[in-house]
Amino acid sequence: MSFSSLGLSDALMRAVSDTGYTTPTPIQQQAIPAVLNGGDLLAGAQTGTGKTAGFTLPLLHRLSTDAIGSKLTSNNSPRAIRALILTPTRELAAQVEESVRTYGKYTKLNSAVIFGGVGINPQIKQLKHGVDILVATPGRLLDHMEQGTVDLSKIEILVLDEADRMLDMGFIRDIRKVLAKLPPKRQNLLFSATFSDEIKALADGLLNNPAMIEVARRNATSDVIAQKIHPVDRDKKHPMLAHLIKSNNWSQVLVFTRTKHGANKLVEQLEKDGIGAMAIHGNKSQSARTKALSEFKDNKLQVLVATDIAARGIDIDQLPHVVNYDLPNVPEDYVHRIGRTGRAGATGEAVSLVCVDEHDMLKDIEKLIKQTLPRDVIPGFEPDPTARPQPIQLRSGGPGHRNGGNRGGGAGGGGGARKPGSGNGGGNKPRSAGGNGGGAPRGNGGGNAPRAAAQHRSGGRGR
Numbered sequence: 001m002s003f004s005s006l007g008l009s010d011a012l013m014r015a016v017s018d019t020g021y022t023t024p025t026p027i028q029q030q031a032i033p034a035v036l037n038g039g040d041l042l043a044g045a046q047t048g049t050g051k052t053a054g055f056t057l058p059l060l061h062r063l064s065t066d067a068i069g070s071k072l073t074s075n076n077s078p079r080a081i082r083a084l085i086l087t088p089t090r091e092l093a094a095q096v097e098e099s100v101r102t103y104g105k106y107t108k109l110n111s112a113v114i115f116g117g118v119g120i121n122p123q124i125k126q127l128k129h130g131v132d133i134l135v136a137t138p139g140r141l142l143d144h145m146e147q148g149t150v151d152l153s154k155i156e157i158l159v160l161d162e163a164d165r166m167l168d169m170g171f172i173r174d175i176r177k178v179l180a181k182l183p184p185k186r187q188n189l190l191f192s193a194t195f196s197d198e199i200k201a202l203a204d205g206l207l208n209n210p211a212m213i214e215v216a217r218r219n220a221t222s223d224v225i226a227q228k229i230h231p232v233d234r235d236k237k238h239p240m241l242a243h244l245i246k247s248n249n250w251s252q253v254l255v256f257t258r259t260k261h262g263a264n265k266l267v268e269q270l271e272k273d274g275i276g277a278m279a280i281h282g283n284k285s286q287s288a289r290t291k292a293l294s295e296f297k298d299n300k301l302q303v304l305v306a307t308d309i310a311a312r313g314i315d316i317d318q319l320p321h322v323v324n325y326d327l328p329n330v331p332e333d334y335v336h337r338i339g340r341t342g343r344a345g346a347t348g349e350a351v352s353l354v355c356v357d358e359h360d361m362l363k364d365i366e367k368l369i370k371q372t373l374p375r376d377v378i379p380g381f382e383p384d385p386t387a388r389p390q391p392i393q394l395r396s397g398g399p400g401h402r403n404g405g406n407r408g409g410g411a412g413g414g415g416g417a418r419k420p421g422s423g424n425g426g427g428n429k430p431r432s433a434g435g436n437g438g439g440a441p442r443g444n445g446g447g448n449a450p451r452a453a454a455q456h457r458s459g460g461r462g463r
Ligand code: AMP
Pocket: 021, 022, 023, 024, 025, 028, 046, 047, 048, 049, 050, 051, 052, 053, 312, 313, 314, 315
């Protein structure tokens, strides 16, 4: 199937063609016609499936070509917000809005993104100026609603992206307050990777006779990726990584750390070893990220250190080496991370440096991928058998609260520690809470693995 058979406007087709994508992903093949139809949609899809373009493209098509699109030309009065996309984190909000810009660049539609942790005044100014498509995190959107600086009365399309994570992060009340202010006649699209009872209840109340689509979860790891665990002491990870890179002559190594601080620190250490490295994460400017990424792609930069969220946009084929410097606290992220190597039939290698603090995480990952990963102890780096686990700091700052306040806390907020041996995802909630319900759309069980409290992964409420 090609994009041209989906019925998207020329302006959108040109933008797609600029990105270089030739074939719609499975979620795009299903979601695009469903959204173009004008009905509600319940979609089971996780990050990495191409879901963003799956809703962005048809949304842009509808707004730019429908009869209502003629509103665009009405001069003088500022544009009314016609589509609202809610996301759980500011990183995702920024990323989605970037997609709206990318795909909408040949349309006359404009967009804005609003999230917490940054000044509200520039956002107020932008909203006043007129916006067609608004991407927002729920908390900051509510702030604008309370101040009367956003008008949602003309919304035609609502998208809840990563709805499960929004609920995990305690946004349900905020979402309901937002829903109450939207005009009743509108198109609703709900995207979620998992389907708990809470999500089903939200969908039941929100969606009107929705089309239901689901794409396979990507929990199976590819056979062409050689996966290995290197047991190591907590404080020997950096020398071990330097040793691996140097002794194997690795180039183009993508390294994952759990926190932004960890990423920065590792870059400094590698630089001291004479290994060229740069970090990409939420605190880096877009230009810094772009620079790091393009140097890495061009093989000018040996090591790129990334956090999970920042790594989402990385789309490099045949990446030879992925290193989990820290294991991810959400087991599914392991699959996402290593999926960046061994693409398109090429072989790749994914190694994980695992210390005693991470044994529970490793167990969760092996359960998810239904494999026991081979352990390879590197001579000179044998771990101390008497070492005791310590709690893992899941973010750089102080202790976090799941639902408490944290207004203005953006990517750096939320968090806390994961206690070794607790079996919980850290934070204040059992791991099973949130995403572990059965029954995806079409009654498919979904096979959802337990999720850690989501704010740890994304680093806080997007307020
Ligand atoms: P998402 O699931 O929306 O976060 O997208 C995951 C990644 O897939 C992004 O890096 C997109 O740029 C990329 N992508 C989206 N659509 C396509 C496509 N049709 N072909 C190849 N890559 C795509």
